[in-house]
Structures are given as C-alpha cells and as structure tokens.
Amino acid sequence: MADQKEKKYAKPLPHVDEETRPWWEALQRHELYVQKCRDCGDVRYHPRAQCTSCLSPRTEWVRCSGRGKVYTFTATYQNQAPGFRESLPYIMAWVELDEGLKMLTNLVECRPEEVKIGMPVEVVYEDVTPEVTLAKFRPAR
Amino acid sequence: MSLSRKACVAGAYEHPTRFAPDKSMFQIMAESIRGALDDAGLTIKDVDGLCTTGIGMGGMGIVGFCDYLNLTPNFVDSTAIGGSSFVAHTAHAAAAIAAGLCEVCVVVYGSTAASSRFAIGTGGAGGGGDPCDQFEIPYGPTTVGAYAMIAQRHMHDYGTTPEQLAEIAVAMRLHASMNPVAKYRDPITVEDVLASRVISSPLHLLDCCIISDGGGALVITSAERARDLKKKPVYILGTGETVRHAARGQRDFLEIAAAQSGRLAFERAGVKHSDIDMAMIYDSFTITVHTTLENLGFCKRGEGGAFVSGGRLRFDGDFPINTDGGGLSSNHPGMRGIFLVIEATRQLRGECGPRQVVDCKTALVHGTGGALGTRHSGATLILSNQ
Numbered sequence: 001m002a003d004q005k006e007k008k009y010a011k012p013l014p015h016v017d018e019e020t021r022p023w024w025e026a027l028q029r030h031e032l033y034v035q036k037c038r039d040c041g042d043v044r045y046h047p048r049a050q051c052t053s054c055l056s057p058r059t060e061w062v063r064c065s066g067r068g069k070v071y072t073f074t075a076t077y078q079n080q081a082p083g084f085r086e087s088l089p090y091i092m093a094w095v096e097l098d099e100g101l102k103m104l105t106n107l108v109e110c111r112p113e114e115v116k117i118g119m120p121v122e123v124v125y126e127d128v129t130p131e132v133t134l135a136k137f138r139p140a141r
Numbered sequence: 142m143s144l145s146r147k148a149c150v151a152g153a154y155e156h157p158t159r160f161a162p163d164k165s166m167f168q169i170m171a172e173s174i175r176g177a178l179d180d181a182g183l184t185i186k187d188v189d190g191l192c193t194t195g196i197g198m199g200g201m202g203i204v205g206f207c208d209y210l211n212l213t214p215n216f217v218d219s220t221a222i223g224g225s226s227f228v229a230h231t232a233h234a235a236a237a238i239a240a241g242l243c244e245v246c247v248v249v250y251g252s253t254a255a256s257s258r259f260a261i262g263t264g265g266a267g268g269g270g271d272p273c274d275q276f277e278i279p280y281g282p283t284t285v286g287a288y289a290m291i292a293q294r295h296m297h298d299y300g301t302t303p304e305q306l307a308e309i310a311v312a313m314r315l316h317a318s319m320n321p322v323a324k325y326r327d328p329i330t331v332e333d334v335l336a337s338r339v340i341s342s343p344l345h346l347l348d349c350c351i352i353s354d355g356g357g358a359l360v361i362t363s364a365e366r367a368r369d370l371k372k373k374p375v376y377i378l379g380t381g382e383t384v385r386h387a388a389r390g391q392r393d394f395l396e397i398a399a400a401q402s403g404r405l406a407f408e409r410a411g412v413k414h415s416d417i418d419m420a421m422i423y424d425s426f427t428i429t430v431h432t433t434l435e436n437l438g439f440c441k442r443g444e445g446g447a448f449v450s451g452g453r454l455r456f457d458g459d460f461p462i463n464t465d466g467g468g469l470s471s472n473h474p475g476m477r478g479i480f481l482v483i484e485a486t487r488q489l490r491g492e493c494g495p496r497q498v499v500d501c502k503t504a505l506v507h508g509t510g511g512a513l514g515t516r517h518s519g520a521t522l523i524l525s526n527q
Contacts, residue, residue: 084281
C-alpha cells in the first residue's frame with residue numbers, strides 16, 4: 001500500500017537535510033512550527049540553524065496556530081512538470097501566518113475563483129508519502 | 142572613488158538569429174563577440190577580460206568557453222544572478238577596467254533556448270538543489286506563477302488592472318513591428334492580450350515573454366581607449382545591484398531589488414530621474430516592467446498602472462522603453478540582460494532608425510533575474526553619450 005502511494009505521487013519531493021529535518025518531522029506529526037531567536041527575539045520562516053538578524057544559533061521552535069490569511073496567490077493553468085501537469089489548475093499562495101510570517105504553500109479544497117486576498121485560511125496536512133507531509137491551507141471553517 | 146565615465150560601451154552586437162537549431166550555444170557566443178569587436182574596431186587579440194554565464198552552462202562554463210575560443214583573459218567574471226547577470230557583468234567590467242585589472246572586456250551571452258525546447262517559464266522553477274528550494278518545489282512554483290503573485294497583490298492593493306498591464310505588451314509589440322529581426326511583429330491590442338489564455342492568474346499568454354534562440358555581446362573599455370575607436374563611446378555613469386527574497390518570511394513583496402539597485406545607480410551617476418530619455422526595463426512579464434518602474438522611482442508605488450497606460454511607453458511617448466520590442470516580442474533566449482544594454486547603446490548612438498528616440502542622451506537599463514515573487518536579483522546601469 002505504501003509502495004503504491006509512493007509511486008502515484010509524481011510531484012517533486014523536498015530535499016530534506018539535517019538542518020531542516022525537525023521541521024519536516026513535526027509536519028509528519030501534523031504540527032507546524034516557525035522559529036524564534038532566543039537572543040534577539042526575531043522570528044523566521046523557513047527554518048534554518050541561526051537567526052538571520054544576529055546569527056545566534058539559540059533557537060526556540062514556536063508552534064503555529066495553523067491559521068492565517070491569503071497574502072497573494074495565483075492559479076496555475078500551465079506547468080509541464082510531472083505531477084503538476086496532471087493537477088491543473090492548482091493554486092499557489094503566500095499565506096501570512098497568524099505568527100506574522102509568510103509561507104509559500106498551496107490552497108486546497110477551493111476553486112480559483114473563490115480565493116480572495118485577505119481570506120482566512122487554516123492548515124491542512126497532506127501525507128503525500130510515508131516520509132513526507134506537506135502543510136497546505138484551505139478556507140477557514 | 143567614482144566609476145562615472147571611467148569606462149564605456151565601445152562595441153555592441155545583437156545576434157540576428159531567433160531560431161538556430163544548426164548552431165551551438167558557444168558558436169552563437171563567438172559570432173556575437175565577432176560582431177561586437179567589428180562594431181568597436183577591435184580584434185580578439187585586444188580582449189583581456191571576459192564576463193559570461195548562461196542557462197546552458199555549468200558552474201565552470203566560462204572556463205569551457207575560454208577553452209573553446211582559446212582565451213586566457215586577465216579578468217573573468219561569471220556572476221550568475223539570472224537574466225540580469227549581463228547588466229551586472231557590464232558594471233563589473235567597468236569596475237575592473239577602472240581598477241586596472243583589464244582594458245578590453247567582452248560581456249557575452251548565447252543560448253539555443255527555443256531550438257532546445259527549454260520550458261523556461263512554465264517548466265517548474267527551482268532545481269531542488271539549493272537548501273531553500275525544499276520549501277518551494279513541493280508546491281509547484283513556476284517562473285510565471287511567482288510573477289503572477291506580485292500582479293495579484295498589486296491589483297488588490299492599488300486597483301491595477303489587467304488592461305493596464307496589457308498596455309505594456311501592446312507598446313512592446315509596436316516597437317517589435319519596427320525591428321526587422323524581432324520574432325513577433327504583427328501589432329496587437331489590449332483586447333488581444335486579455336483574450337489570450339491565462340497561464341497563471343492574472344497573467345495571460347501575451348503578458349509573458351517569448352522563448353527564442355539568440356545571443357549578443359558588448360565590448361567594454363576605458364574612456365581613454367574608446368576615444369580612438371570606431372563608434373562614439375557610450376559612457377557608464379552609475380551602477381547598482383542587489384537581491385530580494387522572502388526575507389525570513391517578513392518581506393513586503395511589492396518592494397523589489399530595483400528599489401535599492403536603482404537608488405545606488407542614480408546616486409553614483411549623479412543624475413535625476415528627469416534626465417532619463419529612455420529606459421530598457423527587463424520585460425520577462427508585463428508586471429515586471431510595471432513594478433520595476435515603480436521601484437526605480439519613476440512613479441509612486443500604486444501609480445504604475447497609470448504610468449504605463451495611454452501609449453506613454455512608446456518610442457514617441459513620454460517615457461520610451463524597450464524600443465527593440467523587448468522580451469515580450471523581440472527575443473528572449475532564456476536570459477535577456479545583454480540585449481537591454483545593446484539596445485540602450487544603439488539608442489544613445491542614434492542607430493535605431495524608425496524607432497529612434499528623439500534627442501536621446503541618457504538611458505537607464507534595469508535587469509531582473511529570477512522571480513519577483515520568490516528570489517530575484519536586480520542590476521541597474523545609467524548610460525550616456527555625453
């Protein structure tokens with residue numbers, strides 16, 4: 001069953017590295033995190049080993065509410081890449097999380113014409129392979 | 142130390158090809174260099190500096206190209222920041238010449254993007270090789286999609302319309318109709334742009350640049366050396382370059398690299414916006430032109446839609462840009478920065494025939510590389526024939 005699911009998933013998978021593995025592992029538990037510097041307090045997404053404001057490696061993981069709003073989006077009608085060419089149109093968006101950070105993602109469970117900038121959205125976890133879970137967003141319920 | 146008027150463009154050549162399945166990338170580059178050196182009245186023996194990069198090249202591509210042409214330059218620069226690279230190369234060549242690192246530097250680009258069938262805008266962006274790509278590639282980013290998200294946000298915040306963006310494509314096509322080597326030369330209307338299919342909302346097919354083969358080269362040398370050469374020198378007055386990205390999740394996406402690179406170029410050139418007689422603005426998409434003009438400070442944020450409307454961007458309008466027809470209609474072999482500098486040079490020399498901007502003394506060039514809605518670079522040059 002797992003093999004079958006892996007074969008069916010044709011879209012590119014993230015190249016997870018040791019620096020980012022904790023973030024991806026949290027997604028597998030259906031938890032979304034951003035990071036906060038323990039020294040200067042600056043918050044950041046996507047995850048990295050040090051603060052971009054002061055280079056401190058002292059990092060706190062902040063659990064997100066999973067809520068946010070659409071900052072901007074596009075409905076893609078042409079993409080030759082395997083996996084995406086079979087799922088046109090799909091919606092790509094920058095979502096501004098309640099934590100104040102913007103995250104590139106997909107909007108799901110809605111049609112392109114239903115999407116508005118500023119629209120409240122909530123996270124939905126897609127277990128696309130046994131190893132990888134993606135955080136996507138749908139209109140808030 | 143000011144770079145102003147220390148170096149100049151002494152030779153410029155645009156390869157006329159738009160489809161060259163019979164040629165290699167390096168062959169197009171070599172033919173372009175021959176054209177630019179002929180234009181300057183120099184030979185390959187005079188060249189002691191080389192700048193290049195390309196979508197078809199590996200990380201050490203410049204060394205391979207030196208092998209191909211048996212070059213052993215004293216200065217090499219292969220800065221790879223996307224389509225703007227060649228604008229940055231021109232600035233780097235000027236700095237190298239001013240610093241005495243070389244005297245005659247060639248900037249060159251060539252590509253068989255069309256005949257090799259590269260899906261540049263819609264083939265899925267991000268190779269997945271860079272650490273940051275893991276947070277983008279799972280969601281299906283395309284180059285056009287990343288620009289479309291800028292357009293969507295601008296329309297939301299300021300009421301910019303698809304019609305206003307379409308005006309940019311219409312003006313570029315008019316210019317292409319006056320350029321015998323442009324790929325698409327039949328005039329189009331705003332209605333044609335809006336009736337073309339949506340590639341990534343809100344951008345239509347005709348909001349997007351074309352894909353062609355092509356190449357071009359520039360010869361950059363010292364102001365002193367240029368005095369004795371064939372053509373009237375085009376002086377490099379000011380330069381600027383930088384990058385923008387998601388800024389750890391805190392970016393204002395309508396602020397782009399041009400805001401910083403443009404400010405630097407104006408400061409260093411010591412000229413005002415009102416001094417600019419024509420501009421070459423990288424037109425990967427209509428929104429690229431619109432947002433670049435706002436960020437360069439030619440109009441306020443939010444006023445770009447009105448600024449580009451009413452034929453103002455035409456060669457005979459208030460603010461002529463991209464008089465060769467741009468990437469939207471003339472050529473876009475994967476990267477286009479070199480052609481921005483070439484056409485600005487031709488305008489400043491008065492070589493543009495029916496599309497010549499009257500009394501053109503000072504020109505601005507701005508290249509964008511990458512994608513405005515994710516990671517991108519910007520490089521600005523201010524050039525003058527005085």
